[in-house]
Amino acid sequence: MAPTLVFLLLLGLCWNTVSEGPPSSTRGSDVPEFELPTMNYDTKDSYKPGSIGVLFQIVHTFLHVVQPNAFPEDILRKIIQKKFDLSTDYEKPENVVLTLKIIHYEIGIIICAVLGLLFVILMPLVGFCFGLCRCCNKCGGEMHQRQKKNGTFLRKCFAVSLLVICIFISIGIICGFVANHHLRTQVEKTRTLADSNFRDLRTLLNETPSQISYVLDQYTLIKEKAFSDLDNIKSLLGGGIHEQLRPKVIPVLVDIKTMAEAIKETKEALLNVNNTLEELKKSTAQLNSSLSDIKTNLEQSLNDPQCSVPSMTATCNDIRKTLDHLDDNTSVDQLPSLHMQLDNVNDVLRTDLSSLVQKGNKSFNDIPEMVQNQTTDMVSDIKSTLNSIGSDIKNINEQISIQDNLSIFMDPINSVETYIHQKLPTLEEYDSYRWLASLVVCCLLSLIVIFYYLGLLCGVFGYDRHATPTRRGCVSNTGGIFLMAGVGVSFLFCWILMTIVVLTFVVGGNVEKLVCEPYQNKKLFQILDTPYLLNENWKYYLSGMVFNKPDINLTFEQVYSDCKENKGIYATLKLENHYNFSEHLNILEHTGNINSSFENMNVRIDNIVLLDAAGRKNLLDFSSSGVDQIDYEAYLAEIAKPPTKVNLLSFADELERKASQLPPGSLKQSLTSNAQTIRTLYHDQVMPLRQLMGSLYRRIQSLQHKSTGLGEKVANIITSLDSAQDFITNRISSVIVQESKKYGNMILGYFERYLQWVKISITEQIAACKPVATALDSAVDVFLCSYIIEPMNLFWFGIGKATIFLLPAIIFAVKLAKYYRRMDxxxxxxxxxxxxxxxxxxxxxxxxxxxxxxxx
Structure with a gap:
């Protein structure tokens, strides 16, 4: 009862809770994550009776057999509406019909109750008549046993039947003992159950304001994150614009910088090639001079008179024929100089292209700084807006006075708790009386069945089939006396037992069928939710009571189900119809202003020049410097030739061989000396010349590689440069708008994420009303049904079954006693x-x- 009152009181929370925020549309990067502190409740969500639940289920099945009719919703609705009142005019047709419906619904319980009452009335009469009859030596009162041929069979049959019946009676007695103990145990838990529910309700009332304050305080984290991003607009917004332009700008600047390095490298290569070429020309001229001198010396030597001697003439002529091979093989001196190209490149290098590239790169990298400088006022305005939102949030908790309004429910809860604690000792005292009375009932039945068991035990083990009825033993005779004692006690007390069974059966069965079962399947709530039932002017009673707006579809079933699922009271009671938190906070209006600020943001980036006119002219001059017009093939072809027409070492060896064929003399000595001179010339001039020609060959190849496609490369760079510059000049505004929108959505995403969390917290977590549903379950389902009705039903079920079986037990005990008692x-x-x-x-x-x- 107390949790029910508290549930109705907590409905007033609807006047002091917050409304849900707008749904989240975007979510900024690195959004803070929130988690509402959870409430810990003591009361368990469900009650499990344990192993005794099997017995409870058997009783439920029996009640379903006795009372199979569906829950009488129409009857209860009419009773609640007071359309059924026999005290005024019971002959009204509608009252007669309704009475018949009630009788039809209760027919099973009525029949069982009538049978029980007949049992209560007839058993004392039958017992009285039976006693008188036996006193007159009738009804088996005569101590004489008729001898029958099937007497042994009958004795065994009666004994087995009585034993089976006693077992059934014992099972019923055990159920009675178990139910009596279970009921006492559960009543002792009532105080703990009540205290647990009241603690949970106080937790709900005390923690709800702190939860709301926690939700409102989390705005500080959002504001700090937004302030941090606003202070970091240089890297977030400016950096975003910069990153969008990088793919267009950076490759061009890198190409220009690479070309600037290529110009310097080309100048070095030209200089090296030109110097090496001049050196090569000098070395070639020197070689020609030396070869001419050797050729002159050889001609003078061949003019020696010895060459006139017939034997040496042929040798001299052979040598004279080879003198034409002593000559230069190249025309290096005819190769043009590279002074003109070198001068053109030097003219290009007078303009520092690298510094121009650095200047353009610097102006591009200054974009974030430019964005920060141009958005200072906007950032200041947005911060002011955020601070004003913070001020509103700080005041909102004071405006709705949650703690003050919730505190009014503490007194009713305390009063109900005090009342329950005052009545619990009385309940426990009455329960002790009930427990003692139930124990006496169970003990009476136990006494009866013990008499029967003792009678069977003594009768079976003391029976002597050779003894005559008048000579039966003492043990057997005691067994018969025990059986008759059980019969006597049964007649004395069975009607009292059945009276208790009938009373508890009528009460417990109806409470189970009319309260417990419809509460569990929510049909009770459906009846209460019947339009115009509790108030003929209100369609929905709960919404009329809470909002004074009976047309709002707010039902007891829906509220109970939502609370059972631990939803927040705001969503459960549909409090948006009464109090809208967003109207007090106006956070949508503020976020709209912030969004407008970002949309109207004016950032101009129109003074970025990647490469000025001087730089462009420098590139064009380099492309027209003529480096790529050099006839590299002619140079390479000429330099690839050997320096001399003949291999000087081979020539020297051949000259020395031929000289060796001559007789000793001045001619032979002169030729040998010239051969040695040729060898020296080869080592001193030809070999260095070859190395110099190889180095020049490689340098010309490198220069050729650097200058290949020079005009096309420069043209491509100019095209890319024009494209990037055009993009910066004409399309940067769209990039600014795009990045500004992205940046604004990131800032607004924090607040939308916060509002989404607020919505979830308010509707699903804050003031989650599960303790209210748990308190109601504790009062009805746990205390009334599980603690009281189920063990009470099990008690009457067990005792009633045992009492009913006393009737056949009496018959079989009387019959069997004849076979055990000593006859006269x-x-x-x-x-x-x-x-x-x-x-x-x-x-x-x-x-x-x-x-x-x-x-x-």
């Missing part, structure tokens, strides 16, 4: 007359020795 007389049979004769002498039986048969 017995039957004897005469074989001639075959007529039983009764010896009425007490304690003595006469026999016809040869004609008497004793039946077992």
């Amino acid at each position: 007389s017995e039957d004897v049979y005469d074989d001639v007359e075959t007529v039983p004769m009764k010896n009425m002498q007490k304690g003595h039986i006469g026999f016809h020795r040869h004609q008497t048969t004793q039946a077992l």
Whole structure:
């Protein structure tokens, strides 16, 4: 009852909670993550009865068999609407019809109750008549046992039947003991259950304001993150614009810088080639001079008179023929000089192209700084807007006075808790009386069944089949007495037991079918949600009570289900119909102003020149310097030739060989000396000349490689430069707009993310009303149904079953007692007359020795 009252009181929270924010559209990078502190509740979500639940389920099945009719929703609606009142006019047709419907619904319970009442009324009468009858030696009261041929079979059948019935009675008694103990145990847990629910409700009331304050305080993190990004606009916005332009600008600047380096390298290469060429020309001229001298010396030597001698004439003529080979093989002196190209490149280098590239690169890299300088006022305005939002958020908690409004519910909760704590001792005291009475009931039944068990035990083990009915043993006779004692106690108390069973059955069965089951399947809530039921002027009673707007579709079932799912009270009670948090905060208006500031942001970047006119002229002059027009093939072809027409070493060896064929003399000595001179000339001049020609060949190849396609390269650079410059001049505004929108969305994304989190927190987490549903479940489902009704139903089920089985037990016990008790007389049979004769002498039986048969 107390949790129910608290549930109704907590509905007032609707007047002091916050509304949901707008949905999130974008999310900025590096958005802070929020997590609402969770509330920890003590009360468990569900109740599990444990192993005794199997017995409860058996009772539920029995009740379903007895009462299979569907929940009488129409009947209850009419009763609640007071359309059924027998005190005014019970003969009204609608009252008669409704009465018949009630009887039809309760027919199973009514029949069982009537049968129980008949049992209560008839059992004492039957017992009284049975006692009188036996006192008159009727109804088995005569201490004489008729002898039957199937007596042994009947005795065993009666014993087994009574044993089975006693087992059933014992099961019922055990159920009674278990139910009695379980009910007492659960009542003892009531205080703990109530305290747990009240703690949870206080936690809900106390923590809700702190949760709301926490949500509002998280705006500080958002503002700090936004301030950080605004202060870092140089790298975020300016850097974004810079990064968008990089693919267009940087490759061009790199190409120009590379070309500037190529100009310097070309100048060095030209200089090296030209110097090497001049040196080569000098070396070639010197070689020609030396070869001429050697050729002159050889001609003078061949004019020696010895060459006139016939034997040496042929040798001299052979030598004279080879003198034409002593000559230069190249025309290096005819190769043109590279002074003109070198002068043109030097003229190009008078303009420092690298510094011009650095200047253009610097102006490009200054874009972030330019953006920061031009957005100072805008950043200041946005910060002011954010500060004003912060001020509104700081004031909102004071405006709605959450703590003050929630504190009014603490007194009712404390009052209800005090009331419950005052009544719990009384409940526990009454429960102790109930427990004692139930224990007495169970003990009475136990006493009866113990009598039966003892009777069976003594009767079975003390029975002697050879003993006559009048001579049965003491143990057997005691068994029969125990059985009759059980019968007597049964007649004395069974009607009292059945009275208790009927009363608890009617109460427990109806509460189970009319309260517990419809509460679990929510049909009770559906009845309460019937339009115009609780108030004929309100379609929806709950919305009329909470908002005074009965047309809002707010139902008890929906509220209970949402609370069961631990949803926030704001969404559960549809509080947007009463209090809208966004209207007080106006955060959408502020974010709209921020968005407008970004959209109207005016950033101009129109003074970036990647390469000025001097730089362009420098590139064009280099392309027309003539470096790429040099006839490199002619140079390479000429330089690739050997320096002399003949291999001087081979020539010297041949000259020396031929000289060796001459007789000693001045001619031979002169030729040998010239051969040695030729060898020296080869080592001193030809070999260095060859190395110089190889070096020049490689340098010309390198120069050729550098100058190949020079005009095309420069033209491509100029084209790329014009394209990049045109992009910066004409299309940078679109890049600025794009990056500004992206930057603005990032800033606004923080607030939209915050609002999304606020929405989720308000609707799903803040003031999550699960303790209210748990309190209601604790009051109805746990305390009333699980703690009280289910064990009470199990009690009447077990005791009722045991009491019902007392009836056949009485019959079988009376029948069986005849076979165990010692009789006053017995039957004897005469074989001639075959007529039983009764010896009425007490304690003595006469026999016809040869004609008497004793039946077992």
